[in-house]
Amino acid sequence: MVDVRWLDDDEQRTWRSFLAAVHLLETGLDRQLRRDSGLPHAYYQALAMLSEAPERSLTMTRLAGLLRSSPSRLSHAVARMEADGLVRRRKREGDRRTTVVTLTDTGMERLERAAPGHVSEVRRVLFDVLDREQVDRLREISEAMLGALDPGGDEPRYQVR
Amino acid sequence: MVDVRWLDDDEQRTWRSFLAAVHLLETGLDRQLRRDSGLPHAYYQALAMLSEAPERSLTMTRLAGLLRSSPSRLSHAVARMEADGLVRRRKREGDRRTTVVTLTDTGMERLERAAPGHVSEVRRVLFDVLDREQVDRLREISEAMLGALDPGGDEPRYQVR
Numbered sequence: 367m368v369d370v371r372w373l374d375d376d377e378q379r380t381w382r383s384f385l386a387a388v389h390l391l392e393t394g395l396d397r398q399l400r401r402d403s404g405l406p407h408a409y410y411q412a413l414a415m416l417s418e419a420p421e422r423s424l425t426m427t428r429l430a431g432l433l434r435s436s437p438s439r440l441s442h443a444v445a446r447m448e449a450d451g452l453v454r455r456r457k458r459e460g461d462r463r464t465t466v467v468t469l470t471d472t473g474m475e476r477l478e479r480a481a482p483g484h485v486s487e488v489r490r491v492l493f494d495v496l497d498r499e500q501v502d503r504l505r506e507i508s509e510a511m512l513g514a515l516d517p518g519g520d521e522p523r524y525q526v527r
Numbered sequence: 528m529v530d531v532r533w534l535d536d537d538e539q540r541t542w543r544s545f546l547a548a549v550h551l552l553e554t555g556l557d558r559q560l561r562r563d564s565g566l567p568h569a570y571y572q573a574l575a576m577l578s579e580a581p582e583r584s585l586t587m588t589r590l591a592g593l594l595r596s597s598p599s600r601l602s603h604a605v606a607r608m609e610a611d612g613l614v615r616r617r618k619r620e621g622d623r624r625t626t627v628v629t630l631t632d633t634g635m636e637r638l639e640r641a642a643p644g645h646v647s648e649v650r651r652v653l654f655d656v657l658d659r660e661q662v663d664r665l666r667e668i669s670e671a672m673l674g675a676l677d678p679g680g681d682e683p684r685y686q687v688r
Contacts, residue, residue, distance in 0.1 A: 383669035508544035
C-alpha cells in the first residue's frame, strides 16, 4: 500500500460523475437503438464504419481497429450481422487469411433508418447540454486519454468518417 | 429524415474520440482488475459503495441507485459476490420486502488489496494525462450529461464516498 496516490476530493467527485455519466450514456444509447431499430449500439457502430469505407468494405482487422475491438471479439458480432443480412464476409482473393466484410444494401438501409433517432439521442444527452468550448475540451480530454490507453493507435483512426 | 441535425465535423470528431476513449477505458479497467484481483470492475464498484456506507450495508434499491443499475440487473452480480463470500444478503427485520446487502470482512480485505492497483490504473489513463483545469471541465461535462441522462437523480448520489 506504500506510495499509492489516492484520489483527492476533486478527483474522486470527477471520477464518480464521469463513471456514472458514461455508464448511463452507453446503456441509454444501446436501449434506444435496440428499441427503435433492433440494433445494439456495437452493431450500429460497425455498420457506420463500413458505410464510410471505400466500396463499403473493410478487412476484419481494420474494422476491429476502428472499433477498438479485437478480431476474435468482433467475429461473433459480424457473424450475427451476416445472419441478419446486414453484412457479407468473404476471403480476399489471393490471400485466404484475410477476411473482408462488406455492408449490404439491406445493412445500409437499416443504418440509414436508424441514424436519425440515434443522432437525436446523442444530441439530447451530450451536445445539447454542452457549449462549443466544452465540446472542444471534451475532445482534448478524450484524445489525451487515447494517448495513454492506445499509444500505438493511428491518429487517422480517430478521424475516419 | 426531415429536421435531423447531423453532427458537424467538430462534433463528429469529439464523439468518435470520446466513444473510443470510454470503450478502451472500461475494457482496460476491467481487464486490470480481473487479472490482478479476480474482480470485474462492476463488482469492485459495488464493494467500494458498500465499504463507505454506515455499517457497510445498503439496501439493494439504494445500491442499484448508486451504481445507476436496476435491482434486477444487480441481483445476479450480488448473488455471485455472496457465493464468493464478499457480501451477505438478508431481509430487513420487520420488512421482508427489503433486502439489505452487507460487505463481509473477506469482501473488505479483497477490496483493500485491489484498490492500489486500480487507483494506479485510473491515474495512469485519466488523471495523469489531465491538468487540474481539465479535471474540473470533465466534472462539469459529466454533471451536465447526468442532468440529461438521469434528471431524477439526487445530487448526493454523485458525492457519496
